[in-house]
Amino acid sequence: MEKINYKKSLGQNFLYDTNLLNAIASDGLVDKNCTVLEIGAGAGTLTKVLCERAKKVVSFEIDLSLKPTLDELKNTYENLTIYYQDFMDFDLNTLKFKDARVVANIPYYITTPIIFKLVESKEMFKSILVLIQKEVAERFCAKPQTKDYGITSVILQSLFNVKITRIVKKECFTPSPKVDSALVLLTPHQKYEIDNFEAFKKFVHTAFSMRRKTLINNLKNDFDKQKIIDGLKIFNFKENARPEEIDVKNFINLFKFLKNA
């Protein structure tokens, strides 16, 4: 393997521990029948484990200085395809994935854009396992009435079962980042029907625009105030309820009620 100059600007915190890499593939539910998408191949350590355990692996890496190392891996594993380009610019539809699984130690500087790009193409994926900063992972899984519960908790949990499968200590990475990480598994569920998901996302953003304010205050520019009061009453909330008190199901109930005004 070539000597690596780790680039902080590209979120390069690599993993080399074989036990941990195998645990990640297991948490990501990888088996011989599946196609896996990896974002950020790095030195290819996780990529290699995925190639050994999956039918097909498609990986992205933006840093061309890693190409010689990754090309070697490509010569060993014929089930591997690597795109040397920015994942954010790639049109996922061209891959024509069906029931694929995402398993990735993703670059932290673009965690949210990557997650939302995957969410937009959620029909292609059976599961999404990402290694991200622990505090961000806790926000993804947060329950109502907690400080971590917010926009991403509601949006992700409206579509997926979200759970932390494992904490990965900062010392496990080379170089070590400042904070610990967590593996988060997103599995799609069909609990709710949301016709216009873009409008729902906007609604949740507006509802949380001022965390300390009441829901009515946050929503009153977009909806009739009396209608919001009626909605809160129907779904058993007090008139002065704050956004963090509303669970995912009732966010969807309220959204549908107000949209149909």
Ligand code: SAM
């Ligand atoms: N998978 C490797 C591992 O676990 O050791 C590397 C993970 S490292 C956290 C993230 C990788 O994503 C880096 O190799 C980085 O160069 C790459 N990366 C950063 N931004 C990217 C982007 N926009 N598109 C594709 N790869 C990117």
